[in-house]
Amino acid sequence: MEAVATMQPIDLLLGQGSAEELASMRLRVGAEPHLAIEVAETVALLEQLRQCRVEPSALYAAKLADVVRRAERRLQPVPTTTWRTWVIAAAAAGIAFAVLAWTDPLSLRGPRISEIVRSTTPAPVVEPSIDEALVVQSEVARTPAEIEVLESLQAMRQRFELESASRLTAALDKALQPAVDPLGNWIRPRNTLALLRLDHELRARDDVRRRAMLVEAGGVLADVRVQELADSIADELRATLPGRSPVELGDVAFAVRALIAAGAAAPRRAKALEVGGDWLAARLPGSRGATLATALAALIEVAAVTGSHVELVTEAGQRLVDEVLQADAETWGRRRPDLLTAHVPAATIGDAGRMLAVLPGLGIAAERCTIVRQLLLGQLRERTDLVDGPEVFAAIVFGFGDLLAEPEHAELVRQLRRWKPALLAPDFATVHQIAWGLEPGRIGFTRLQRELRQLTVLQAPERLFDRAALCMSLATNYAAHRDVSLLRFASGD
Amino acid sequence: MKLPLQPEGDVDFLARYREGDPQAFRQLVELYRDRMVQFFYRLCWDRDRAEDLAQDLFLKLMLGSKRYRPEGKMATFVYRVATNLWIDHYRQARPRPKFHSFDQVVLPNSGRDTPLDFAGKDTPPAQHMADGEERAAMRHALESLTEPHRIVFELAVYQERPYGEISELLGIPVGTVKSRMHNAVAALKQMLGAAERAESEGQKRVGGA
Numbered sequence: 001m002e003a004v005a006t007m008q009p010i011d012l013l014l015g016q017g018s019a020e021e022l023a024s025m026r027l028r029v030g031a032e033p034h035l036a037i038e039v040a041e042t043v044a045l046l047e048q049l050r051q052c053r054v055e056p057s058a059l060y061a062a063k064l065a066d067v068v069r070r071a072e073r074r075l076q077p078v079p080t081t082t083w084r085t086w087v088i089a090a091a092a093a094g095i096a097f098a099v100l101a102w103t104d105p106l107s108l109r110g111p112r113i114s115e116i117v118r119s120t121t122p123a124p125v126v127e128p129s130i131d132e133a134l135v136v137q138s139e140v141a142r143t144p145a146e147i148e149v150l151e152s153l154q155a156m157r158q159r160f161e162l163e164s165a166s167r168l169t170a171a172l173d174k175a176l177q178p179a180v181d182p183l184g185n186w187i188r189p190r191n192t193l194a195l196l197r198l199d200h201e202l203r204a205r206d207d208v209r210r211r212a213m214l215v216e217a218g219g220v221l222a223d224v225r226v227q228e229l230a231d232s233i234a235d236e237l238r239a240t241l242p243g244r245s246p247v248e249l250g251d252v253a254f255a256v257r258a259l260i261a262a263g264a265a266a267p268r269r270a271k272a273l274e275v276g277g278d279w280l281a282a283r284l285p286g287s288r289g290a291t292l293a294t295a296l297a298a299l300i301e302v303a304a305v306t307g308s309h310v311e312l313v314t315e316a317g318q319r320l321v322d323e324v325l326q327a328d329a330e331t332w333g334r335r336r337p338d339l340l341t342a343h344v345p346a347a348t349i350g351d352a353g354r355m356l357a358v359l360p361g362l363g364i365a366a367e368r369c370t371i372v373r374q375l376l377l378g379q380l381r382e383r384t385d386l387v388d389g390p391e392v393f394a395a396i397v398f399g400f401g402d403l404l405a406e407p408e409h410a411e412l413v414r415q416l417r418r419w420k421p422a423l424l425a426p427d428f429a430t431v432h433q434i435a436w437g438l439e440p441g442r443i444g445f446t447r448l449q450r451e452l453r454q455l456t457v458l459q460a461p462e463r464l465f466d467r468a469a470l471c472m473s474l475a476t477n478y479a480a481h482r483d484v485s486l487l488r489f490a491s492g493d
Numbered sequence: 494m495k496l497p498l499q500p501e502g503d504v505d506f507l508a509r510y511r512e513g514d515p516q517a518f519r520q521l522v523e524l525y526r527d528r529m530v531q532f533f534y535r536l537c538w539d540r541d542r543a544e545d546l547a548q549d550l551f552l553k554l555m556l557g558s559k560r561y562r563p564e565g566k567m568a569t570f571v572y573r574v575a576t577n578l579w580i581d582h583y584r585q586a587r588p589r590p591k592f593h594s595f596d597q598v599v600l601p602n603s604g605r606d607t608p609l610d611f612a613g614k615d616t617p618p619a620q621h622m623a624d625g626e627e628r629a630a631m632r633h634a635l636e637s638l639t640e641p642h643r644i645v646f647e648l649a650v651y652q653e654r655p656y657g658e659i660s661e662l663l664g665i666p667v668g669t670v671k672s673r674m675h676n677a678v679a680a681l682k683q684m685l686g687a688a689e690r691a692e693s694e695g696q697k698r699v700g701g702a
Binding site for chain 1: 526531534541543544547635650678
């Protein structure tokens, strides 16, 4: 039992008690030195503890402004309608329905295109499609998986409604549109993974790398620098891992990606790649959210070029997708999944977007990956409403370029031209995403290559992460563009 | 229109909102926005979650304004909704080893009898540096209090609510509020005092080396 307490210094300081009790306590403090010391200690404690506060984020103000708007809307009087208005509206609706039923402009009475495709094409993915789950209305019995999908989508929509996250609502709507090319959505990532392996083998050849550099307005000196940086990264990975030195997961993930970008076929680098890959793989089971995405972005490349850790990466990839798409009381019920919160760096979201684009190549349902990618893209678009920084634009173009409509893509590339790589240093992570996000043939590509060449003279950054990002930025011409194989540069054999 | 006034002179914005004043809810939000995010933050130590909870609170106030009767203080009503929201959230977030005996002031393994580790074993060093060691120690100390003691301490010290009101909010006798408050203060003094002693001893050792 908690004993009923008499008055103590904290009560006096907080003014808790009747006027008589407080006066009597003051007298006691004046008379008893040990009590006066206790009061002084309590004052110090309160002063100290009152410093414990947090600075709200910019999003908080926006969220509250939305609540206020909703509160004010609730007070607006609902316009009254007469019976005549109702009759006219009902008549208009009846006429419109009759005309549509007669003409059937969307051919709703004919077989659905998606059904025709399904009947003639072997379905690559056995999971129920989101589209099907949405179409199911009442007469078809729903499987538990379909019910779960519907419940999750409902929870997402409720959260977006609560937060007035119109960008994310639009992203979800876009993601749920029927896939234009369901088979292609599965085959393309498999091809990308195969090309990653082929290109990685070709990158071991000096002549291929240098031809790629020359053709794409790069410079041979840049390749020399890339190889120097990759050697130092390989040495550091082998010296540090798997020892006890404290290493950040992000540093190792970037280092591994830089090795693959530079070409890791030589024994010295292959060993470093193996050590780095094993180190990351060991951390996959305990990782989630942004950390999991960072590790997977590197490990999916390791899996593609070396064939190792494939099962682990598939399992973790599935888990990452589920983390975003599965709703429970906490995730979506109370807050967004970790990966969609504002504290995840834009560059990490960009990396996640690029990784999720090839994840279906390992057998994970492409439509689920697309929903996650669209939501991540929506999250970045939300940020563009608040910040005008290159990291957000770069992350969108790098991680989600294939999802953008051409006018938006061109506008983002135009925006990115405002920032020069040499001036962005030492933020090489952003430079890397700008460089890899801008494809050959786009306006500003050649100029960007010229500007990237200026980075070859910079000193090697001390931190592994920055060094790896610089290495990748300079390796753009032969490592960045996944849809264009290096085979074209090897054809002179 | 005569403004509904509270006994302590505060305007009852919820009553005004219910009566149709469109500006009243905005003023209510302005009045409580910072207090509430700090309230939830010191209970969950997660800024995003605190902001979500504060947003939920204002939504609940908006939706519940029709049922609101300006019989007591508006502040009491706001804190009651906030406290219930936290308790609901806390229950949903279980299982976590937080609720223990109501007599227990400090969570087990919180290091009450041993000096606090300034460079904790579990927290990344970068976070410690960012928070500042003193802040980290304060946070550790506050986190170490059990939930019943922490919420009483939060309401009394940070939100400056009278013991009588806290007793009403939490549904416990005033004597229990007092004893929880006194025990919480004693535990915090002990933990932070031990931390300071450890720090000064460490400095002496470094100086003497």
